[in-house]
Amino acid sequence: MSLNSAEWVRFELEGTIGAIRFNRPKANAYDIDFMRAFNAALDEANACEGARVVVLKSDLEKFFCAGSDIRTFSENDVETNKAMVDLARAALAKIETSSKFYIAVLSGHALGGGLEIAMACDLRIASEGKYLLGLPEVKLGLLPGNGGTQRLLRLVGVSKAMELMALGDNISPQEAHRIGLVNRLYPADGFDAAVAEDAQNIADGPPLTLAALKKSLQQGCEMGLADGLQLEANLVDDLYNTHDAQEGFKAFCEKRPPVYIGK
Incomplete structure (x- = not known):
């Protein structure tokens, strides 16, 4: 049974840890309805007094988020696409300006706008694996438009950011950890427990x-x-x-x- 747009993104709370979960098969590619749901989940998370830390994670095995739904994006008119991008920018601003601590949990592909979501978080914790991270927008005749150029250069430096975005290269989580794009890299075995421990340690703080x-x-x-x-x-x-x-x-x-x- 297919999910409706309200079910693509949901917020839940367990103890002092909130979670925003993406679940739009096959790749969590987003459109304007996804972004509306994401903004609503962020509003719920930021208003939740019990949540001290909020983790962003995917229910899909192979993808964290593939970014914008390219087929839908190509079929839409420019104004519709700009409205979706405005919603995406608003969502990432809600993460960065929140008093709560946000953690992106990565165990599947995080590409384009998906990586931009992760970069807006306060920490990125990744599992070892064969998935990819990158900002390949140059191959579509675009540049990252949800803050990707500015956030990437602040995380990895101008030179490396220029290389990754100009070539549109995707990199492994191991390489992402080496260059500082990912904060922590854990073995796939025991990954969920390691993330939970990190999140709880932060949530227990002031x-x-x-x-x-x-x-x-x-x-x-x-x-x-x-x-x-x-x-x-x-x-x-x-x-x-x-x-x-x-x-x-x-x-x-x-x-x-x-x-x-x-x-």
């Missing part, structure tokens, strides 16, 4: 601090050193009198694990 860390890094990389240091100082000053900072010090002195409540 939410206000993680939100401040995201802001410091995302905004600071666009600033000169003096402005970046001032941003950092302002953010940490706001944390000193929080319950969680006091709990962190107290737990350290009492030699016990801290219990953070996000206040």
Whole structure:
């Protein structure tokens, strides 16, 4: 039985870990309806008080996300395609500006817009395997339009980003890890458990601090050193009198694990 567009993307919560799951066979290729569902799932995740970490993952074995549905894209008029791209850009902005910590879980192909989704997340954790990652838009006469040019250069540097996008090359998860595109690479055997452990370790941390860390890094990389240091100082000053900072010090002195409540 085929799924309707509302079922292509769904949000669910387990403990303090939220998950947004893609499930549009055969490749999680997206169109405007998929992007509407993705935005709705992100709104639900960001509004969920219980979710401290949100993982993005695929229910399909071979694909994380293949990017835009090329056949549909080629058949649409320009205005429809621009509307879909606007929704995609809005979705990635919701990830980056969220106070929650987002993790892309990669164990299948992440290509074009699919890799752009992963790059908008705070971490990318990948399984070893024979799947590919890349931004091959140049082969369609386009360049990545959902932030791919800017996010890739910030992750791997201008030179490597130019090489990958100008040639349209796809790379293995092993190579992606080597160049810094992927943060962590685990064997396929035990991958789900490793991801769950990483996600839980972050979720157990202080939410206000993680939100401040995201802001410091995302905004600071666009600033000169003096402005970046001032941003950092302002953010940490706001944390000193929080319950969680006091709990962190107290737990350290009492030699016990801290219990953070996000206040």
